[in-house]
Amino acid sequence: MAQQTSPIISSDLPQRDLVNAGTVTVITAPVGGPMSVMGSDMANVLDDGENLRVLPILGKGSVQNLIDIMLLKNVDMGFVVSDALEFVKTEYNVPDINNRVRYIAQLFHNDVHIVVRQEIRTLQDLNGKRVFAERNIGLPAARIIFRRLGISAEIDSHTDADGGLQKLLSGEGDAWVASVGKNAPVIKNIKNDGGKFHLLSIPYDRRLQDVYLPESFSSDEYPNLVPPGSKVDALAAPTVLMVYNWPAQSERYKRVARFVDALFDNIEKLQEPPRHPKWRDTVISAAVPGLQRFQPAQDWLNARTGAAPAATPVRAEEFRRFLAQRNGSGNVSHAQAAKLYSDFLRWRDGQR
Structure with missing residues (x-):
């Protein structure tokens, strides 16, 4: 009778708890668009052994991603186009949606x-x-x-x-x-x-x-x-990297905070070839109208730029008021709106 052998257990395998403590998930989109490639880019550039592992998940797109961020237990964050928030808020009757999620950075339009x-x-x-x-x-x-x-x-x-x-x-x-x-x-x-x-x-x-x-x-x-x-x-x-509003100091909060530090510290590497060219449109300091930034992301920006937290949210209402002040009406042509938006950004930076 053949002698049975015990399964080989490698002593080099990392500890289960360490692997889980260092892993974050990001839900992207079907293969073929920039989101799936950018998710892969993050995994390639930001992975740091047991300290941080980025696990991209192919999602169905912006609306489902937002729902998955709010409901799926194993999803930490994901790519979401900002107009999906109003859609989910009205179509699914989620009036408190802006309190349930936070954004890390605006990626591209x-x-x-x-x-x-x-x-x-x-x-x-x-x-x-x-x-x-x-x-x-x-x-x-x-x-x-x-x-x-x-x-x-x-x-x-x-x-x-x-x-x-x-x-x-x-x-x-x-x-x-x-x-x-x-x-x-x-x-x-x-x-x-x-x-x-x-x-x-x-x-x-x-x-x-x-x-x-x-x-x-x-x-x-x-x-x-x-x-x-x-x-x-x-x-x-804007397409943004969005995260569930995890309780401060929870394990999920701490994991995503480590990811944020790695993402922001390495943003220039992500903007170099052979990474997806959409990374070059990413300005991590750009604010998203109507949304609050994930606090560790805001803390990183404050530490590097000296920006006061109160100055960070740039609301769409600010632009509308600026339009009314400069134009006297909210209805403008695209050419006027584009110029006024550039003027608005310069004015806002001057105010800060």
């Missing part, structure tokens, strides 16, 4: 793209029309923009990320809404023979200014959907 059939010339033309908007990519923007501007469209969210676009291109609807980074390949690669489709202009209406900032798309960025030499007005919302 997502831009609202509305691809439409050629005969659709304004947002009002979408009244009564069929619009595709996938739940985690375009639905928050579609719901917020249409509701606030009084547009009654038939929003179909029962498709995957690219399914709605394919239905639009095949003639089954009138528009497709997506909140993605500028120069998105899925949009740049639309074959638009005969000019059947174009990117629809979105006005920077005062009813949208607490959520979005002014943006535009040029013919250089989307030659297939923007006429040569022209621009299309658009909107943008």
Whole structure:
């Protein structure tokens, strides 16, 4: 009879408690976009043996990520586009959502793209029309923009990320809404023979200014959907690294605090090749309107910049008041809004 051997136990294995104490999870997005790559970048750059391990998780996108941050036990933080907060607050009746989460840093902007059939010339033309908007990519923007501007469209969210676009291109609807980074390949690669489709202009209406900032798309960025030499007005919302509002001094709080120190200390390494180019858009000191920063992140900034905690939150209401003071009205053109926003940032920095 063959002699049974005991399983080999390596004395080199790290201790279970140490491994768990040093590991944080970050939920990203499906493979193909910047979020999943940036999550991998964090794991490669920030991992420090038993002291810190970053474990990226492929998520479904911004809305589900926000829900997962609030509800899943093993999720510490995740990538969330800021307009998802209002969407979850209204669609899921979570009035205290701003107290349940905190943000660590603003990473980059997502831009609202509305691809439409050629005969659709304004947002009002979408009244009564069929619009595709996938739940985690375009639905928050579609719901917020249409509701606030009084547009009654038939929003179909029962498709995957690219399914709605394919239905639009095949003639089954009138528009497709997506909140993605500028120069998105899925949009740049639309074959638009005969000019059947174009990117629809979105006005920077005062009813949208607490959520979005002014943006535009040029013919250089989307030659297939923007006429040569022209621009299309658009909107943008920050993509942020968001964390659950862990009780101060809890183990989860301390773990994420260690991660924050490593992230901020190494931000320049993340902004170098071969890391995702979206890291170069990250300004860790930039504040996110309407949200509170995770306290260890604010403490890191205060220690390096000397900024007073009270000066950190930059609310969208501040920009709206600035618009009213400079312009006398909340309704401005995109060109005016872009200039005024630059003026606002310089004014705010001067105030600080």
